[in-house]
Every structure is written in C-alpha cells, then in structure tokens.
Amino acid sequence: GAVVSQHPSRVICKSGTSVKIECRSLDFQATTMFWYRQFPKQSLMLMATSNEGSKATYEQGVEKDKFLINHASLTLSTLTVTSAHPEDSSFYICSARTGGNYGYTFGSGTRLTVV
Amino acid sequence: GENVEQHPSTLSVQEGDSAVIKCTYSDSASNYFPWYKQELGKGPQLIIDIRSNVGEKKDQRIAVTLNKTAKHFSLHITETQPEDSAVYFCAALNYGQNFVFGPGTRLSVLP
Numbered sequence: 572g573a574v575v576s577q578h579p580s581r582v583i584c585k586s587g588t589s590v591k592i593e594c595r596s597l598d599f600q601a602t603t604m605f606w607y608r609q610f611p612k613q614s615l616m617l618m619a620t621s622n623e624g625s626k627a628t629y630e631q632g633v634e635k636d637k638f639l640i641n642h643a644s645l646t647l648s649t650l651t652v653t654s655a656h657p658e659d660s661s662f663y664i665c666s667a668r669t670g671g672n673y674g675y676t677f678g679s680g681t682r683l684t685v686v
Numbered sequence: 687g688e689n690v691e692q693h694p695s696t697l698s699v700q701e702g703d704s705a706v707i708k709c710t711y712s713d714s715a716s717n718y719f720p721w722y723k724q725e726l727g728k729g730p731q732l733i734i735d736i737r738s739n740v741g742e743k744k745d746q747r748i749a750v751t752l753n754k755t756a757k758h759f760s761l762h763i764t765e766t767q768p769e770d771s772a773v774y775f776c777a778a779l780n781y782g783q784n785f786v787f788g789p790g791t792r793l794s795v796l797p
Contacts, residue, residue, distance in 0.1 A: 605784070614775060614787045615730070664729050673718045673779065677729040
C-alpha cells in the first residue's frame with residue numbers, strides 16, 4: 572500500500588534555532604500533502620495544505636513565516652519550524668492524498684521538543 | 687464548517703468484551719467517514735471507513751455504522767484484545783475539503 576515516510580521521528584533543538592521535517596511519498600506521487608499539529612492528549616489540527624509547485628495554504632491562526640512549507644517535488648514536502656520556541660514543542664504529522672477521492676495516508680509523526 | 691464530536695473520551699473494557707465509540711457531525715455534505723487508530727508516539731492508522739451511500743461496513747472484529755439522517759456514525763470493536771488499546775479518532779470529510787477529526791477516545795482493554 573501507499574507509504575508516507577516522515578523524518579526525523581524525534582528532534583530536540585535549542586530555542587531560536589530552526590528545524591526541518593521531511594515527508595516523502597515512497598511509492599506514489601503526492602500532488603497534495605497536509606501538515607498537522609497534535610498537542611498531548613488532543614486531536615489533530617490541520618496547519619496547512621501544500622500543493623506541488625505552488626504556495627501552501629495555511630489555516631487561520633498558523634503563522635506562515637514561522638512554519639515554512641515547501642513542496643518542490645511530487646514525492647517530498649518539508650516543514651521548517653523557524654526560530655523555534657518551547658511553545659512550538661508538539662507532535663507534527665504529515666499526510667498525503669494517495670489517489671482517488673478518499674485515499675489518504677499519514678506519516679509516522681515527528682516529536683519536536685524545543686529546549 | 688464541519689464540527690465532529692466524539693464520545694466517550696475514555697473507555698475501559700475487559701478483554702473479550704465489545705467497545706463502541708460514537709461520533710456526530712454537523713455538515714450534511716460530508717460523505718466520507720474514516721476511523722483512525724493512533725498508538726503512542728505514532729501517526730494515525732486507518733482501520734475502517736465508510737462512505738455516505740452505505741449504512742454499515744464490517745472488517746473482521748471491526749464494524750462501522752452510519753446514520754446519515756441523524757448525522758452520526760459509530761465504531762464497534764468486538765472481542766477486544768489488549769493490542770486494541772490506543773486512541774481512536776473519527777473524522778468526516780467532504781471531498782475537496784479537509785478532514786475534520788473528532789477529539790479522540792482513549793480505549794484501554796484490561797487483561
């Protein structure tokens with residue numbers, strides 16, 4: 572089946588630095604990828620939708636200058652958390668539309684801890 | 687926009703018993719309803735889904751029912767096992783829109 576590979580699985584960074592998270596579709600081309608954020612014991616909240624070759628669409632309240640999304644190829648989307656602060660610590664999950672009307676696959680998530 | 691509610695927030699059952707989780711949605715245009723299982727530190731995994739033209743779907747020990755009139759759908763797990771312990775999320779989707787997830791149910795299966 573369709574596989575979405577997300578890396579790294581865990582990352583610890585110092586406050587003020589930037590962190591890049593990668594999401595790759597391994598055996599299919601993903602024209603659309605989604606980035607979610609999940610706080611402990613809470614549900615997934617959509618941050619942004621990225622379409623290959625165009626600018627990402629951000630949900631209301633999500634700072635586009637802080638959460639940079641690049642979807643430069645049909646198999647790779649990246650999320651860069653710039654000037655990270657402790658409040659950015661969270662579980663970040665990507666998802667890709669695998670085809671058809673309702674095919675979606677999620678990555679395994681990235682636990683970001685900002686110290 | 688769509689709003690999805692999910693109950694209960696936590697559920698404990700004895701191994702071998704059944705578990706039922708219920709969700710309601712607000713947008714009558716939603717036509718796809720997946721259920722995801724999320725284990726600690728991992729991404730959500732699709733366990734079953736149902737489309738609006740179907741009232742019930744079953745896959746071994748897991749079943750989902752949908753009542754479009756009442757705008758609610760339910761997940762049924764029979765003969766629960768300890769490995770079923772996880773957080774379960776329902777979601778609603780109208781094609782072309784984005785998923786809206788429920789708040790989740792933490793299921794504990796006690797041996």
